Amino acid sequence: MNGQKVMSKSLVSFSFFNFPLTQKWWALRQMQHSDLEIPGASFAKLLGSGGGSGFSIKPDFGTYVILCIWDSFEKAKSWEQSATFTTFASKSHSYQTHWMSCLQSYGSWEKGNPFQGYEMAHYEDGPVFALTRASIDKTKLLSFWRNVPLTTKALYNSPGLIFAKGIGQFPLVEQATFSQWKDLDSMKNFAYQSDHKQVLKMANNEGWFKEDLFARFVPVDLNNFLT
Numbered sequence: 001m002n003g004q005k006v007m008s009k010s011l012v013s014f015s016f017f018n019f020p021l022t023q024k025w026w027a028l029r030q031m032q033h034s035d036l037e038i039p040g041a042s043f044a045k046l047l048g049s050g051g052g053s054g055f056s057i058k059p060d061f062g063t064y065v066i067l068c069i070w071d072s073f074e075k076a077k078s079w080e081q082s083a084t085f086t087t088f089a090s091k092s093h094s095y096q097t098h099w100m101s102c103l104q105s106y107g108s109w110e111k112g113n114p115f116q117g118y119e120m121a122h123y124e125d126g127p128v129f130a131l132t133r134a135s136i137d138k139t140k141l142l143s144f145w146r147n148v149p150l151t152t153k154a155l156y157n158s159p160g161l162i163f164a165k166g167i168g169q170f171p172l173v174e175q176a177t178f179s180q181w182k183d184l185d186s187m188k189n190f191a192y193q194s195d196h197k198q199v200l201k202m203a204n205n206e207g208w209f210k211e212d213l214f215a216r217f218v219p220v221d222l223n224n225f226l227t
Contacts, residue, residue, distance in 0.1 A: 010102040010118035011070040011225060012217060013079060014129075014178060016063065016165075017092040024061045026091060031064075034169045038084060040075020041068040043114040047176070050166030057145060057172065064088075065167050065178070069114050073226055098180075099225075100129055100217035107213035109133060121218050127162065128184050129217040133176035140208040141172060147199050154195040155179070160186020187216070 036044035070076040105115035160182035
């Protein structure tokens with residue numbers, strides 16, 4: 001492949017951009033092109049965000065995220081020098097990219113699972129990331145949003161939570177949460193032992209979601225990813 005290194009494990013990036021007031025309108029207008037064409041990425045999305053942690057009906061017009069799943073290691077390495085990244089970075093007052101590899105993924109996003117087809121990463125210890133995404137059935141919107149505060153409270157009160165942000169492409173009907181945890185046990189305790197478990201059971205029983213996806217990730221050092 002022209003000397004490029006071939007990846008067996010997934011390489012995923014979440015780039016967060018924080019925009020000043022003068023650039024919020026520019027950033028919002030970019031959402032009309034939320035399906036991105038990024039050289040070297042098999043899957044790329046521009047995502048808006050919600051206020052606070054977890055799902056939120058209130059938008060955050062100052063924070064946007066570019067999610068990429070990379071098939072080209074060389075393109076991934078040069079991501080922060082690419083035209084798309086530098087344009088967003090030049091208009092933001094701060095930005096940060098989280099690099100990671102998928103540990104586990106199930107469910108679907110637009111009728112497929114973009115994180116599958118790779119060798120899964122292995123977890124030993126240390127921090128983990130999680131992505132929970134759902135496309136909500138319009139007939140179940142009231143039930144979903146009525147129960148969001150219970151899940152959000154459980155998230156806020158979870159020991160081991162480092163960071164969480166609600167993200168998504170379409171307000172109200174498509175919601176996701178990106179979170180970082182001290183370790184895998186902390187994330188599992190939230191998922192399976194808090195009020196979140198009760199709400200998830202209700203969602204499954206009542207068919208709130210047209211599709212949903214859950215993925216776990218381990219952080220990686222991009223410089224040593226294939227060495």
